[in-house]
Amino acid sequence: MKVGTSLIVVSLSDALEGWSEEKYRDDPRFLWTGVAGTQYFQRELLTLSAGNYSATLRPEFDNPHDSNAISAYIGDRKIGYVGRNFAYMIAPQIKCLDLQGIECTVIANVSYAAKDDPAVATICLPTTIGLDRYAPERRLVESVLHAWERLSLTLRAEIAKDGYHLTESTWRQVRSRRYLVKDYKLFENARAFDDDRIFNVAMQELRLAARARARSEREQRNRQIVKMAEAGDSSAGIARQFGLSVGTIRNIVQKARSENS
Structure with missing residues (x-):
């Protein structure tokens, strides 16, 4: 066309x-x-x-x-x-x-x-x-995700810390970089950050991906904790290594044992 x-x-x-x-x-x-x-x-x-x-x-x-x-x-x-x-x-x-x-x-x-x-x-x-x-909506979302990858690590970390929601501060920073989105002229006026559906879809994808990574890392950590406990390491020692409470370590080990019994 x-x-x-x-x-x-x-x-x-x-x-x-x-x-x-x-x-x-x-x-x-x-x-x-x-x-x-x-x-x-x-x-x-x-x-x-x-x-x-x-x-x-x-x-x-x-x-x-x-x-x-x-x-x-x-x-x-x-x-x-x-x-x-x-x-x-x-x-x-x-x-x-x-x-x-x-x-x-x-x-x-x-x-x-x-x-x-x-x-x-x-x-x-x-x-x-x-x-x-x-x-295609997918192409529009991918253009936003591509622009996301070109933002500074510091700015991405700040937005991620807020659950991939924009604050007044991060809003101004992202808006100044809207030229990064080439396929879709995003945020055409000052209110669009709150209202733009494509941006919200892209942020939701990042949010879900972050949750999936956190869940995978937690499961990997828990497997390591259970392995250490089975090898005879003390709950106190494991807790110190992972920065968790002794009660949390015991709960992780107990849950793994009940699931495997």
Whole structure:
């Protein structure tokens, strides 16, 4: 896909040939949902007749209220926003496409309950699964992990100490190095560290990997403790060597014996 292209996530021919919510209800690639904030865009909506339209999703990088905000447009008319919770899920991939100059086109429906009632807008959105073939989440996560490896050992250790959560201090340090993420323009505004899902997924992977390493090291240590105890070393001596209490050593040995009995 080249810069300036339009990515049609839901076929527009469906909109012209009796497209309906039921067609995509059980498809994990799509979600049919209401457009948020339509009460603020009634002037634009009231210029549209009831029916299906092609709509574009546009990430609002500088939105002061929500760094994951995604607005919906029919032509040049802004009709509202993707709901906050769902926008959090798809914003990284929508941002990635937008930064490549690729416009995400979907189907929107405008309806009126009665002649003088406000306009209601609904939209068929792509899920993360639906977007994955165009902006693979795995590639975005790996770009963050690659950038992580290029941070200083001191900074990584500080973040790891805090359970792979950013503090105000580490936030500023990482933000100053956001250029390290080449495939995905991460942290586009000052709030994005708290809100960016791809970053959170990457940190969770690091967190789980750290736990797995700690568990493996603990199991290896415990096997060594049991081996020393079986060789006749005293609990006090083993405790001093490993920096543990005598009670902990005895518990480790007792547990190993009960598991092997």
